[in-house]
Amino acid sequence: xxxxxxxxxxxxxxxxxxxxxxxxxxxxxxxxxxxxxxxxxxxxxxxxxxxxxxxxxxxxxxxxxxxxxxxxxxxxxxxxxxxxxxxxxxxxxxxxxxxxxxxxxxxxxxxxxxxxxxxxxxx
Numbered sequence: 162x163x164x165x166x167x168x169x170x171x172x173x174x175x176x177x178x179x180x181x182x183x184x185x186x187x188x189x190x191x192x193x194x195x196x197x198x199x200x201x202x203x204x205x206x207x208x209x210x211x212x213x214x215x216x217x218x219x220x221x222x223x224x225x226x227x228x229x230x231x232x233x234x235x236x237x238x239x240x241x242x243x244x245x246x247x248x249x250x251x252x253x254x255x256x257x258x259x260x261x262x263x264x265x266x267x268x269x270x271x272x273x274x275x276x277x278x279x280x281x282x283x284x
Contacts, residue, residue: 162197162198162199162235162236163198163199163201163233163234163235163236164192164198164199164200164201164234164235164236164237164238165201165202165227165230165231165234165236165237165238165254166185166188166189166192166200166201166202166203166204166205166238166240167237167238167239167240167250167251167254167255168181168184168185168188168202168204168239168240168242168245168248168251169181169242169243169244169245169247169248169250169251170182170185170204170220170248170250171220171248171250172244181204181242181244182204182205184240184242184270185202185204185205185240186202186204186205188200188202188205188238188240188268188270188275189201189202189205191274191275192238198235198236200238201230201234203223203226203227203230207223220249220250223250224250224253227250227253227254228253228257231254231257231258231261231263232257232261234263235263235264236263236264236265236266237254237255237258237263237264237265237266238265238266238267238268238277239251239254239255239265239266239267239268239281240268240270241267241268241269241270241281241282242270264279265279266278266279267279267280267281267282269282
């Protein structure tokens with residue numbers, strides 16, 4: 162089962178953006194260790210590659226790539242980091258999943274693990 166991970170990324174503060182990329186990678190690793198899915202996170206997979214190769218980092222550049230991969234996915238995990246509700250990319254990916262009837266799960270970091278639900282968190 163292919164699991165697409167949606168999470169906020171863009172931020173004017175480079176430290177916040179780096180932390181978001183690390184968090185996406187940590188969540189992908191957590192899912193992988195569970196053995197239930199093959200996780201793919203555009204942020205975790207492309208952040209370092211993009212920096213080393215001067216690839217554009219704006220969401221508009223990655224929009225169609227993300228949509229194409231999400232369409233092939235069996236589920237969407239929304240990593241609920243600070244700012245996820247304000248992220249245009251996350252909003253697009255949730256809407257695309259709704260339109261394609263792809264199941265959506267919301268993951269909230271909780272120490273070294275995650276609380277996962279089919280319902281978005283209240284906060």
